[in-house]
Amino acid sequence: MKVTLLGIGMGNGSLTGEAQAALREADVLLGARRVLDSIPGFCGERVATYAPGEILSFLQSHPGCRRAVVAYSGDTGFYSGARQLLPLLEEHGIPAEVLPGISTVQALAARLGIPWQEFCLVSAHGVDTDVLAPLLNHPSVFYLTGGKWTPGAICGEFCRAGLGDTLVTVASNLSYPEEEVVTATAKEIAHRPFPSLSALLARRQKPSFRREFGSFGIPDSAFLRGEVPMTKAEVRAVILSKLRLSPHSVAYDVGAGTGSVSVEMAFAAHWGRIYAIEENPAALELIAANRERFGAYNLEMVPGRAPGSLKPLPPPDAVFVGGSKGELQGILEAVLEKNPRCRVAISAVTLETLAQGTTLLTRLGLSGAEWVQIGVSRAKPLGSSHLLMAQNPIFLLAAGGEEPSW
Numbered sequence: 001m002k003v004t005l006l007g008i009g010m011g012n013g014s015l016t017g018e019a020q021a022a023l024r025e026a027d028v029l030l031g032a033r034r035v036l037d038s039i040p041g042f043c044g045e046r047v048a049t050y051a052p053g054e055i056l057s058f059l060q061s062h063p064g065c066r067r068a069v070v071a072y073s074g075d076t077g078f079y080s081g082a083r084q085l086l087p088l089l090e091e092h093g094i095p096a097e098v099l100p101g102i103s104t105v106q107a108l109a110a111r112l113g114i115p116w117q118e119f120c121l122v123s124a125h126g127v128d129t130d131v132l133a134p135l136l137n138h139p140s141v142f143y144l145t146g147g148k149w150t151p152g153a154i155c156g157e158f159c160r161a162g163l164g165d166t167l168v169t170v171a172s173n174l175s176y177p178e179e180e181v182v183t184a185t186a187k188e189i190a191h192r193p194f195p196s197l198s199a200l201l202a203r204r205q206k207p208s209f210r211r212e213f214g215s216f217g218i219p220d221s222a223f224l225r226g227e228v229p230m231t232k233a234e235v236r237a238v239i240l241s242k243l244r245l246s247p248h249s250v251a252y253d254v255g256a257g258t259g260s261v262s263v264e265m266a267f268a269a270h271w272g273r274i275y276a277i278e279e280n281p282a283a284l285e286l287i288a289a290n291r292e293r294f295g296a297y298n299l300e301m302v303p304g305r306a307p308g309s310l311k312p313l314p315p316p317d318a319v320f321v322g323g324s325k326g327e328l329q330g331i332l333e334a335v336l337e338k339n340p341r342c343r344v345a346i347s348a349v350t351l352e353t354l355a356q357g358t359t360l361l362t363r364l365g366l367s368g369a370e371w372v373q374i375g376v377s378r379a380k381p382l383g384s385s386h387l388l389m390a391q392n393p394i395f396l397l398a399a400g401g402e403e404p405s406w
Helices: 017-025 033-037 052-061 082-091 104-112 132-137 151-160 233-243 260-268 281-294 328-338 351-363
Strands: 002-007 028-031 045-048 067-072 096-099 120-123 140-144 167-172 180-185 198-203 250-254 273-278 299-303 318-321 343-348 370-374 377-382 385-390 394-400
Touching: 002 017, 002 082, 017 067, 017 096, 028 033, 033 045, 033 067, 052 082, 067 082, 082 096, 104 140, 104 167, 104 180, 104 198, 120 132, 132 151, 151 167, 151 198, 233 260, 233 318, 233 343, 233 370, 233 394, 250 260, 260 273, 260 281, 260 299, 273 281, 281 299, 318 328, 328 343, 328 351, 343 351, 351 394
Parallel strands: 002 067, 002 096, 028 045, 028 067, 120 140, 250 273, 250 318, 273 299, 318 343
Antiparallel strands: 140 198, 167 180, 167 198, 343 394, 370 394, 377 385
C-alpha cells in the first residue's frame, strides 16, 4: 500500500500537478468533509474522517488498498493534521509520502504582491492564545483565525493595547468566487463581521519595546517622572535580577509609581504580560505616558489599591511590591493564593517594612529568601573635583518561585 498525504491548497482549482497525479492513481480518498467536497473529480471511494487514529484503523483494515490519499486543506506543513498522522504511520510501519499545497499565507501574500518570508506565523484557530504578543515582537504577523479569535476579536485586542492604527488585511474565501480581501486599520476592522475561517495579516505601524540597549537599568532621564517618586536605575537593575522573569512571564508591579520598573519588566517579559497596580491618578498618567514612550504595549495599568485590585488579574509568575500602603500581608496572601509558586520581590526603605517583610516571608513559607541592601552614590561636579552624593539606602527581599535548575 502506498499512502500519500497531500495539501489541496486553497481548494478551488489550486491543486498542484503532483497532487492531481496522486489523486488519479488513488483507490481511496480520506479527509474532512469540507476538504473532500473541494475535490469533485475523484471517482474512487471517499472516507470522511480527519482523526489520525481513525485513518490508521481504516488503512489497517483495508490491506488490499493499492494507494490511499489523505487530503488536508492548505499545505501539509502549515498547521496541518499531517503532523499528527505521519509519526503514527511510521510507528506502525506504513510508508507515506508528503506532497505540499499552496498555503493561505502564500496565497494572501501573492494577492498583496509582497514577500512573506519575514512574517511571524500564528494559528489562532480554535485555540486560546495570546494574539498580541506576536505583534509586539514582530512587525508583520499572519494569523489563521477561527473560534474565539475572529478577525474582529483580534483587532479588538490590538485596539485595547493602543495599537488601533495597525494595518490589517483580512482575507476570506480565497480562490473562490466570493473571495474578499479587505485592508484597513485594526480600529476599522474591529467591528466588522467576517467568515470565521479567515486569514489576517497585521502590520504594526508603531515601534515596540523602544530602548537603546538590552541590559537592565534604563537611565532615569529617559523616563517621564513629574512629581511622582521613581525607582532609580541601579536599584531597578537589581530588582529585575531578583524577579527572574522569563520572556513569557506574567508579573505584577504593585505600587508602580512612574512605571519605570513596570517598563523594564515589560522588556524582560516581552512575550508575557505586566500589570502595573497604582491608585494615584497622577502616577497612572505617568505610567501611561512611559508605556507609550517606550512602546511597552504588553504593560496594562490597573487603577486601584492592592490587594483588592488584584482579584481579576491572572495568576502571576512574579510580583514586585514597591509600595504596599500598609497592605503588605494582604498583598502577599492574595498573590500566593493565585500562585503558591510565585516569585516575590519587596523593596523596603524603612526598617519597619524590612522587619515585616522578613516575618511574612517566613510565616507564608516562601523558600530561598534573600536580603540585599543597596547603597548607591553618584558623583557630582564640585568645582574642579567630583563629590559622591549618597542616595537613600534600599533593602530588597526576594523569595519563592521555581528553583533554578543550575
